[in-house]
Amino acid sequence: MIKTYNKTKIIATVGPACSDYEVLLELIKEGVNVFRLNFSHGKHEEHLETINNVRKINRAYKLNVGILADLQGPKIRIGEVENDAVYLEENKIIEVVSKKQISTEDRIYVSYENLAKDVKPGERLLIDDGKIIIEVTETNRVDLVLAKVIYGGVITANKGVNMPETTISVPSLTPKDLVDLDFALKHKANWIALSFVRKASDVQEVKQKADNPNAVKVIAKIEKPEAIKNIDEIIDAADGIMVARGDLGVEVPIDRMPMIQKDIVKKCIQKNKPVIIATQIMDSMINNPMPTRAEVSDVANAIIDGADALMLSGETSVGKYPVKVIRTMVSIMKQVELEPAIYNKQLTADENSPTFLSDAVCFNACMISESLGGKAIIGHTRSGYTAFMLSSYRPKAKIFIFTDNEALLNILSLCWGVQAFYYDKFVSTDGTISDVIQILKNASLVKKDDVIINTGSMPLEAQGRTNMLKVTKVD
The missing domain is CATH 3.20.20.60 (Phosphoenolpyruvate-binding domains)
Structure with missing residues (x-):
């Protein structure tokens, strides 16, 4: 499909x-x-x-x-404007207020309550993705800001306002x-x-x-x-x-x-x-x-x-x-x-990380796949961690993730290279590996003689972090 x-x-x-x-x-x-x-x-x-x-x-x-x-x-915006559009004249000093009102060529309303409190003289306000730029000259730190129009032009209703030089206090x-x-x-x-x-x-x-x-x-x-x-x-x-x-x-x-x-x-x-x-x-x-x-x-x-x-x-x-x-x-x-340059980021596990062992297994699975010409890397996860780790290495092999967490199936749709499958039959390590490979084979995602790198957690019933790696050739 x-x-x-x-x-x-x-x-x-x-x-x-x-x-x-x-x-x-x-x-x-x-x-x-x-x-x-x-x-x-x-x-x-x-x-x-x-x-x-x-x-x-x-x-x-x-x-x-x-x-x-x-x-x-x-998102900070100006509000409604007089006659649907007003022209701000270059070098003119205008008032900028945070009390809601219709904006004119002399006074602009900005939808940010702490505007006068947060801005400082010399800081710029950019209107409509920077098409209009005004610079603060004075503030009473309560409800009124004076600003000079640096780059003028026409403004219309509800345009965005950016304050790149101001530390804003809004949550x-x-x-x-x-x-x-x-x-x-x-x-x-x-x-x-x-x-x-x-x-x-x-x-x-x-x-x-x-x-x-x-x-x-x-x-x-x-x-x-x-x-x-x-x-x-x-x-x-x-x-x-x-x-x-x-x-x-x-x-x-x-x-x-x-x-x-x-x-x-x-x-x-x-x-x-x-x-x-x-x-x-x-x-x-x-x-x-x-x-x-x-x-x-x-x-x-x-x-x-x-x-x-x-x-x-x-x-x-x-x-x-x-x-x-x-x-x-x-x-x-x-x-x-098709370009080789996008694959195999050569990441290494951080020895000081609490997940060092499982990270090392995931990265080595990718390196082994690269050296053996592996067609797929298989991972099992409930939290998604193994999938994120395998994906971050950007292996050329396909990444197939099996999980009994239904919500995770859709979450992983955003991750590079990952295809996820629902699976909840975890009985034994060998049995699970054989089972998921057969699922992929039935779906024509792997074929006979493909080299597969399997990762997982042992014992299965503990559902712990990834600590196992096995190389399999598809029968």
């Missing part, structure tokens, strides 16, 4: 262009692994319909397509986020993406609200300069990372973006955490049937760097060609994944 299995995964945002059951099914057939619900848009009823449709497809076709719930976060979880998070947890979303993360405690707050860490995982979206400063602790705290290049590209100097992206991907691979690249992946295909050459190169470079997944936003949610976008992405992935 699925036309191809790429090692790099595709996340597609759901919106008016693809919310129908038939279109969702077509996108899955073309290669979508995870659907993103963007809680900046849409009602809960619409999101629930998407969740139900994806689960209906999963049941009907025995698939494990995941659901990612993306919380809006404390990462807004009241709206808490309602949306409860909805996502109630309806068993597989991944929760937290916007505008600044520090590890932001992630830990969300994790505390999720009862079962084996049933839902948390992604930290990197969009703020503070997050770059705290990136190591954020990666440690989160289950996965998203390089959200939209707001991040406004908040940091744009010439730093390529190396920031590469550095975060490298750190995530080293720490065995899935990493997603997002924003303007195939932006031109919102309106055009073909991507630009630059977009093709951007996608290829993200794959070469080792991203677990690439996320499409407007391309699938509101674009004219949602199915063609996925088909184009898959064709690029298939071509790039």
Whole structure:
């Protein structure tokens, strides 16, 4: 039913262009692994319909397509504007207030209560992705800021405001986020993406609200300069990372973006955490049937760097060609994944880690597979840890994960190279190995004489950490 299995995964945002059951099914057939619900848009009823449709497809076709719930976060915006548009004149001094009102050419409302308290003279506010820039000249630290227009132009209602030089005091979880998070947890979303993360405690707050860490995982979206400063602790705290290049590209100097992206991907691979690249992946295909050459190169470079997944936003949610976008992405992935350079990251286990022994088994399984020309590496897990470890090495062999944790099947749909299967017959080590190989053989995923690297835990009934490695040749 699925036309191809790429090692790099595709996340597609759901919106008016693809919310129908038939279109969702077509996108899955073309290669979508995870659907993103963007809680900046849409009602809960619409999101629930998407969740139900994806689960209906999963049941009907025995698939494990995941659901990612993306919380809006404390997005700062201007409000309504006079006559639908006002012109801010360059070098003019204007007032900026946090009390809700209609914005004019002399006074702009910004939806951030602590604006006057947090900003300092000399700090810049960027409106509409940096198209308009104003600089703070004075603040009364209560309710009024004076600012000089550095780059002027026309502003329209509800445009975003970025404050890259200001340490903002607003929490990462807004009241709206808490309602949306409860909805996502109630309806068993597989991944929760937290916007505008600044520090590890932001992630830990969300994790505390999720009862079962084996049933839902948390992604930290990197969009703020503070997050770059705290990136190591954020990666440690989160289950996965998203390089959200939209707001991040406004908040940091744009010439730093390529190396920031590469550095975060490298750190995530080293720490065995899935990493997603997002924003303007195939932006031109919102309106055009073909991507630009630059977009093709951007996608290829993200794959070469080792991203677990690439996320499409407007391309699938509101674009004219949602199915063609996925088909184009898959064709690029298939071509790039022929290149040896993307495989075998040569990771080593940290001797000081409490999971050193199981990490060493996983990494050595990948190295043995490489040296023997192994066709598949098999892992067994309940928490997903073994899958994350094997995936992070980026082996050329296929990764097949077996688990009795049903929620994990859809969670792993986001991880590089992983295909997951439900299995709950753990009786003996040899019996289980023989059984799962037969399952893969019946599905035509392995064939006679293929070399398989098996990993697992002994004794089986203890369900402990991975401590066993066995090489098998398929009969």
